[in-house]
Amino acid sequence: MTIRTPRCLKIRYRVADAPEVPVEVYNAPDITLAPTFVEIRYLAPLGVQPAFVDATVTGYWMRGGERVQPEKEMLHHFKNGPDGWPEWLAAEARLHDPQADDAARREQIRRALAEADGFNYEHLEPHDYQRHADAILALPGMQPPAERAAGGAEQPRVTVDGDGFLVHLPEVTYLDTQVWAVDVGLTVEALRQLRDAADAQLRRLADEAQQQRSTPAASPRCICGDRIERWTGPGDPGWIHSPGSDTPCTDARLAHDEGEHCFCGPECADAAGEGR
Known part of the structure; x- marks a missing residue:
């Protein structure tokens, strides 16, 4: 069985009502950051370089529950995590970790759900939030890379999506997203399959256009x-x-x-x- 591990997986998402994160600001003690946006990168081992995780958190500087100057969103970087990071950010990183096994991911999800509802994770009964965790783990893309690769049969697809197209890539070797673009790494075989799927979609559109032209x-x-x-x-x-x-x-x-x-x-x- 071929196991494919992404070299880099980057996750970016907005957050609301997240706990303030302690940050170190030169000449500004007791500053915390009220997060509004989180970006987490997971890099797989490469040669002698071990796997590592880093994060960038965007938000407003706070002191005593009030915003302080400058009243604009600031960026703070966290490296070599998630151990040693602020508890909330470490939990976020572990929640999305593509290498986490199912049992660990399940507990991370249960903890996040419990704390979101105001409950102490340590006081949960064994059955609490189990069905919720099952539902989340069953979502597309939530399976670990090894399990996704074991499926094997899925191929790239190109489908019409409104005025544009939706490209589905079941296996990637690299993923780097920005607000305005996405870079995707593919194997040679996956690239051939994507080409064939795109050609089939273009042929279908050409056939439909020809039929419309030939029908008065x-x-x-x-x-x-x-x-x-x-x-x-x-x-x-x-x-x-x-x-x-x-x-x-x-x-x-x-x-x-x-x-x-x-x-x-x-x-x-x-x-x-x-x-x-």
Whole structure:
């Protein structure tokens, strides 16, 4: 079984109502940081370099529950964690650690949920928050890398998502996200599969466009039989006879709405019933 471990996994998310984090500020004692944004990086071992975790916490400087100057979001960096970090930040890092085993991750989730509800984790009964932990661990992307790699069958997918496309990458070797971009590392085989998925999606879109071009659009007709179109200029919207029409009709009305299906196109089921 091939076990693939990301070289770097970076997680960024906003936080609200998080506990203030003690920070060291030169010439400003007793400062804490009220977190608003957290970024945690997990780097796997590389050669002689061991695995390590670092974090960047964005927030406002606080003293005694009040904001202090400068009243803007500041960044503070924490390295070589999570041991020795402030308790809340260490718990956040362990909660998302991609190398944590299921039992440890389960307890981290139970602790986070209990403390969020105002309960002491140490006083929980064995059954408390177990179903909640199961539900969270079952979410996509929450399984450890070895378990995700063992599945093996999943391949990259490209699907339509509104006006754009959604790319699903089941296996990555590197992931680095920013607010404006994302860098993704892929194996050669995964890149081939992504190319094939993108080609299939582009071929499908081209086929649909060709079909639309080869199918003439039905022209709506007036009860007099001449072509009409919707008026989109000033004034009330309505139907008007198309440019070039020499019909004496002065009241453009859609034939289909008036039951005159003999003037409808072939897409009208009622027109077919009238023998057209």
